[in-house]
Amino acid sequence: MNIFTLNVTDHDGGEHVLEAPEGWRVMEVIRDNGLKIKAECGGACACATCHVYVDEAWLSKLIPPNADEEMMLDDAMMVEPNSRLSCQILMNEELNGLHVMLAPNPE
């Protein structure tokens, strides 16, 4: 299995370079590394608690959100044009080096 790199900026501005196995969801990589992401529904696109901002430079490489993801983003907060649910982004060769920022967690 290919191992790619995922760059994550946490809530405090800390930078993390994570190993991201091919086919893993970005949310799973973040959670597996113990960073603060709620990801309550475990990747079912059902809770909006794995909200991230994608570095503008990478946006064009992502498959755009589908209707389900857009709908769940309605339950996220501080949504920006580069907002995504990280459970809906799967690591692939194109995304090697992807940079995302963790969005504020709802309380």
Place this chain on the structure above:
Amino acid sequence: MSSNLHTHEAGGTHTTDVVIVGAGPVGLFAVFELGLLNLKCHLVDILNRPGGQCAELYPEKPIYDIPALPICTGQELTDALLKQISPFNAEYHFNQMVEGLEKTADGWKVTTDSGTTILAKVVVIAAGGGSFVPKKPPIKGIEAFEEKSVFYAVKKRETFRGKKLLIVGGGDSALDWTLNLHEIAEHITLVHRRDEFRAAPDSVHKMRALAEAGKIDLLFGQVTALEGENAQLEKVMITDNEKNTTALTCNVLLPFFGLTMKLGPVANFGLNLHENLITVDTEKFETSVPEIFAIGDINSYPGKLKLILSGFHEGALMAQQAFRYCRPGEKLRFQYTTSSTDLQKKLGVK
């Protein structure tokens, strides 16, 4: 399925062997294991139906790791569990959160936020990721306005009579309350981040009709800041999708962004916790306080895996010790459902 359940209205005092906090899959299966040992259960859940996360977060999503069920959805799993435990006539208290836990002379007194009291010998906490509570937007200073002019749920409709309301969201809660409160509010503005609503089409249609008739205002954007004094909201800043910010005068903000899980009052029960989870032993799944057990996602022990199947196993072992507490004079006999006529009678096998 849920309609056949023995449910109670809030209030009153009940007596039982075991109170189970949480009616998710693990809490439901605990009813089975306790039932085989003749122990009677009451379940309390903040949701309005059984199933926990399976029902609330992924009723339609397939689960692949339930032993002997190669694939089932969250709702199918819930329904199958309800069928499996139906011989044991558990009693349910929905829409309630367990708030208090107090030792009595011969057991425990459990109280809910809706005024229900349940007396039991044993308490089993099967609360998963905690209680489902409304999400709070991460807006600076919002706590200062909570319960005075910012509300995450409508408890008393009359609170909003004659007020200038700002309702945020695009789902059923936001639209239902927009439709319901516009008659008594002085004015309502509905704010949603985009011109698409996932609420029931009928509600969306009615809301749009009100907006077109000028009876409510409909804006697209997000709330970015709050202004006011002494917990009284005066102005709310709305930033639209072109990044223009406008100030809107209002007295009340009602944000509806769905639910999130919080440990809640369980954190104050005096049990040992580890990273917001309840520590238990792996023989009986008992907490640091005797007669209080914790099973499923809410517990913590070396090697713990947050899997539904782990919670089932934990429930079976917990039940053995629960029996010893509830029936101190009786001998605990381990029997199999395949061969024991006694167990088969309890299960209604003919």
